[in-house]
Amino acid sequence: AHRESPEARASAAVLRIHFYHSAQGAADCSFLSYPPGNYVAEELCIDGAKACSISPLYCSLFGLFRERDRLWFSPNHNFQLDEIASEDLFFRIRYYFPGWYSGGASRAYRYGVAKGSESPVFDDIIMSYLFFQWRNDFVNGLVKIPNSHESQEECLGMAVLDMTRTAKERHLSPLDIYHTISYKSFLPKDMRAQIQDCNLLTRKRIRFRFKRFIQQFSQCRTTVRDLKLKYLINMESLEKAFYTETFQVKDASGGQLVILVAADSGIQWCAEKLKDSDKELQTLCDFPDVTYISIKQASKEGAAESRVVTINKQDGKNRELEFPSLSEALSFVSLVDGYYRLTTDAHHYLCKEVAPPRLVEAIISHCHGPISMEFATNRLQRCGNKRGLYILRCSPKDFNKYFLTFPVEVQFKHCQITRSASGKFNLSGTKRNFSSSQELLSCYQKETVRSDSVIFQFSKCCPPKSKERSCLLVCRSNKGPEVPLSPS
Template sequence: MTTNPILLSFLEVTGYVLFPYLTIKIMRPAPKEIVCKFLSFFNPNSYKRFIPDSLNRNIKQRNILTRIRINNVFKKFLSEFNHRTVKDSNITPYDLKIKYLATLEGLTSGLGTELFEPITLSSKKNKLDGKQKADRNKESNEGWVVFCDFHEITHTVIKEATVTIYRQDNKRMDLQMTSQAQALSFAALVDGYFRLTVDAHHYLCKDVAPASVVHNINNGCHGPICTEYAIHKLRQEGNGEGTYILRWSCTDYQYIIITVVCTEYKNFQIEVVPDGYRLYGTDTLRKTLRELLEHLEGQSLRTDNLQFQLLHCCPPQPRGTLRVKSEEDEDVGYSSFQEVKVVLKVLGSGHRDISLAFFETASMMRQVSHKHIVLLYGVCVRHLENIMVEEFVQLGPLDVFMRRQQSPLSTPWKFEVAMQLASALSYLEDKKLVHGFVCAKNILLARDGLDTDEGGPFIKLSDPGIPITVLTREECVHRIPWIAPECVKSASVLSVAADKWGFGTTLWEICYDGEVPLKDKKLTERFYETECQLATPDCSELAELMTRCMNYDPKKRPFFRAIVRKLFLLFLCISISTQVSHKTRTHSWASNKHFSFLMQGHFGKVELCRYDPRGDKTGELVAVKSLKPENREEQSNNLSSEINILKALYHENIVKYKGICQEEGGQAIKLIMEYLPLGSLKEYLPRNKSKTSLSTLLSYSIQICQGMDYLGSQNYIHRDLAARNVLVENESTVKIGDFGLTKSIKDNEGYYTVKDDHDSPVFWYAPECLTHCKFYRASDVWSFGVTMYELITYCDSSKSPMSLFLSMIGKTQGQMTIIRLVRVLQEGKRLPRPEGCPEPVYDLMRRCWEQLPERRISFKQLIEELTNMRQQLQPRNDLSL
């Protein structure tokens, strides 16, 4: 039995049309007789104004008889609806809404679910005290099992085709998708629903974050909200003169509106133009919105005889969430008697004037239940003393523990502590609770995690003690720099923003092994008066995060969800090296070193080492290049030259130089470089072919060109560019290495002549290199074309340049190989187009292989054209960096 298509169209049209019409008439106060009269004289043909264009086009494509039958069926329905429903019943707007939703649900039964089927799915928990904590919600093998609600998610991570979702309790779910495109699609869906249901001004993963959301977060701009709501927000913020809100226009999306408080509320428009942002009606134009606002904030503005200044911006704030505890969440230990170690915090009888504040702290702690926050068992009274009974945490305050350590704590250890603290504070922020005194002495250590088998450190945030609302000014000044500057002026403004400042200071303590900031107490109050900043650590990303947390404008401090996400991404950068350190046995260079071989060549070798001056196995992993003993005398000048070249280079796509070391009385010199654990593209691509898209390959090509363009700008030619010499830092970043054949062309008028070239990579060389031993910048372009060929074939050994060229010239040895290769190239023969390679990409390779150097494309042009190709690919593949 088939469904009548006319009936389907009729059902759709009925839902689309009837509800808007009745909304217009019935939702407004009107006698039933008017509604009946309206339905009686309703023209069925006019329904087309109330349905989507796509459905209208669908109906127009049908023949005239079908369209007439649709009109007749609809007219009959209206007549029956008028007589049987409106006239004979007491229909209400509520009834219409329920009917509409029920009909719509039937028509769109499949639109409420999006199903993703990963290849593998696993759910993991962090360990506590060396044991796996059991899940009290037993998971059955049948049916759906809930992992979490959206408000419980802190961030998501995409790694190739795998998506990892992290909860507030650090439990995570790993989903391996069939492709990176599907992984991005799934992560984008989760990200979108998070903004819809939890926080419209936060993203879980930057890889899929919409540009508009990132723009709004960076500039403190609201979405398209109406004037009435903007005024309501300004009133909530105190309605101070000069306070303003940035918001996108609800009607014209090319305009941003400034709603500002003066003697009355005023709106100003900022026009978004190709060149930047312009204050509407003026010539004031800046490239970025932030620059424009900074310009306007320093000036007096006038309108309608009013003069005012833009003083304080009110950025979007996270929306709080509430979770009702179920019986299954009842705290363990309450259902039976058992011995529990506790800590008693006693407020003596001499402080009864602050007992109310003491109980406020206890009330706040009783509202929370988080594994990284100390558990409050209860409050009791003994005579005139008030007592808080709290969980006992064995290792005590974090700052004391860190200062007692003879050897410095590792960077991953500190990151884990910081992430756990940020997780706890994010939980408090969601519940709109303020701690009030975040510092290292209020962080207690449940497990030190110094033994790698223990599973890392585990901390718990303790109560803040006496709230600052009852402290004297002198006592508040004593808490500088943990107390936020605005709270020193007035404790009544205590908010979540104060915890963000305290977190920034605590992060400083963690970085500097529990050291006390501002030891000279005479300078503490002046520290805030002059708006000073604490010294920042060497890590630029961590320093930037601390600076943002300790912004003197409370509204410009980041949300804790964003802090958790940022810390995790920084932690990922060091986790790979940490994993390798567990597998590789290395020792301090000051002692008898043991090396793990990374690579071995004809003249030298590259080894994995640890620079460990303290001898505590916490030093940095590095790659060390040295010459074999039998080649030292002959090749020492080449290694010295490579060292001098690397010292002069600094680019994000070139391997970083770390230094040199000498052994055997200075006879053996070793080059120290950064260690990239994923190896070269020649090793990486065959292993990760299924996870590496064409868009990613083009991204690698762009980065290689950027590094080579920089190298040329410094008057160097590489002479050995190939996939084997491009190293992989992570899934999205590659770096050029091995500068053993690199030469300076400063004194050679644009080229370098090779006098002795025994081990040259001839199949990557341009014709002029083979015939005249002259190397130009354009010679590196030729080599790049061959390298790009390797990338497109995923470094398949059966399709390597050497294999294909040897098949062209036949079996040969020695100098005859070069002679025959030159002849083949002069005949115009080139590597064939790889299978599956788009024609534009192969055309670009061919432009790298022009016979004459001056006719070859430049690296700058390659960057531009490859970028355009990748941008054209992205919408089709749904990929992004």
């Protein structure tokens, strides 16, 4: 399902969106390319999601990442690229929830309409994408793995999983792979170098033991999916840098701080010198505690580039952090904003400078995100299924479709609105196009419509409620099971 836009091939491509799964030399197309022009990050992410068959529900986990300076772009970032520009970006999972695979007490999950109908944070497509993303970070040494005997064994174990996965995908035996690709290429760069430094005999012993185990492991009954899953579970416990972002900032008094952001721990900080010792980490605040964030230019002489980010909290206090550049400040704020939407309120943004354009649009038109049909009908039921009441929501399957869901006696109907490539909205079955969904609705709200011989009007919108729990929100693994454990 990977394709290049046809117009991109014609003229010189100046922007490329790369994917991780293709780093493996997977066939036809490894990236999307674009000619000179203006592009919004959010729309590029949607293109990436479509190319990887990722559904709208999971698109909010992704961002665009530039490896060169390790910079993330906010969803509203506008890439303005002329003929001589060149931009290479990775379509990358930015938001991660530890314990997402667990079915036990400390699991992360998406809220369901009722107890027992919770759903997983990631589906198999996301899991597979994350596998290739983390594998890339692991093997290429982008994340440093601790250099202990224990973690070396973990790395060898992961090489076994990876080699077996490769074999299964190519319909070969793990030993065939062992004989054609060095087992060391499945290990982190640093560990490869360490093994290279050992004497011949030791190298031979490590290789021999690895081979013997690969042979034994090939007797195992397993699937590619489970091999990838185990690889990710190991990775999560091996090093939290895989899912923790760090920022170097100054506090109000000018002291150097390191800020760490991760799903479970929220925003933490420590004095720069102590960054390796976990116990010195202090919590700045958790995502639900943030009320809004502002960014302003630091008014200090000689620091024109730097920006002060003010995090306003529910307790009325605020915290100022000075970032060395605007791009780093925006990267940080969009990270916190994204986690806020995934943990606290799916229809809200904390800072207008990073607000995703489609979210801003949705807020204006009272449109729900890609909630499932079950959520929409449940919500209408709770509002008493009144005549004329409707819900506008994004399709959970298509990025450019919306549904108007409304009750008709005991049933529900879902009328489709499509958004064309040029941004025109059309209600299926009608002739007119509108330049926004709210224009469309304000027009048809005055009209009587008919669907399968039922006559009605869209008179009252049922907007998203603040902090409403739906499948768009994740309950984190360390927040305790507010809902009893999953059904049998």
